[in-house]
Amino acid sequence: MGIIDSHEALRELIGEAKPTTRRKIIDHIDEHARTLIAHSPFVLLATSAPDGGCDVSPRGDPAGSVLVLDEKTLVLADRPGNKLIDSFRNIIDNPHAGLLFLVPGMNETLRVNGRAKLLSDAPFFDDLVVRGKRPKLAVVVEVEELYMHCAKAFLRSSLWDPSTWPERSTLPTLGTILRDQLALPVSAEDLDADLNERSLSQQY
Structure with missing residues (x-):
């Protein structure tokens, strides 16, 4: 094994990054990053605990819901979820966080690294209202590094090409997965119906 x-x-194995690649790392939100953030409805939030345990959490909202307060600060609203609060506990213990913004149909992605904190209220919470619901919590990120990832990963994966997508019927539903993992004495169909109803009614 080549460890x-x-x-x-x-x-020695990978080689050195090109100087132009290193220069792509900037320390602020420029006009192009603002545009991409404004058009991104989906962002991945990465955090880690002091012991090194990591967590990556998907965050979805209508495009434009992530606020850019200034060239160093952005805000993500928290929406109702599973209440495990893994990301939030990590942020309290270790404020370092990473974000990856996706724009549908765009093969390039925007990576942001910085220091995060949690707020339960602020004047800008009024701007985080979606469908009449004001969030109870928001993640504020002070940007330290911002980097544009090229299209290679998305081109290799053909993520946006529907012809490469598996037939949904060939994959297990969440209800099936939970029934089997938790040995629940209910049908997968009933679980799926309940999960779908809760997801639709508790989005915000």
Whole structure:
């Protein structure tokens, strides 16, 4: 097994990044990043605990719901979820966070790294209202690094090409998964119906 356990061995294998690649890392939200954030309805939030345990959480809202307060600060509203609060506990213990913004149909992605904090109220909470619902919590991120990822990952995966998508009927439903994982004495169909109803009624 070719285990890589040092930075030197890793660099020898991968090589050095081009100077232009390193220069793509900036420390603020420029006009282009603002545009992409405004058009992104889906962002992944990565956090980690002090012991190194990691968490990546999907966040979805209508495009334009992530606020850009200034060139160093953005805000994500929290919406009703599973109440495990893994990301939030991590942020309290370790404020370092990473974000990956996706825009439907666009192969490039926007990565943001910075320091996060939680707020239960602020004047801008009124701007986070969706469908009449004001969030109880928001994540404020102070941007330290911002980077545009090229299209390679999305081109390799053909993520936006429906012809490559598996038939949904060939994949298990969430109800099926939960029934089997938790050994629940109910049908997958009943679970799916309940999950769908709750998802639709508790989005905000």
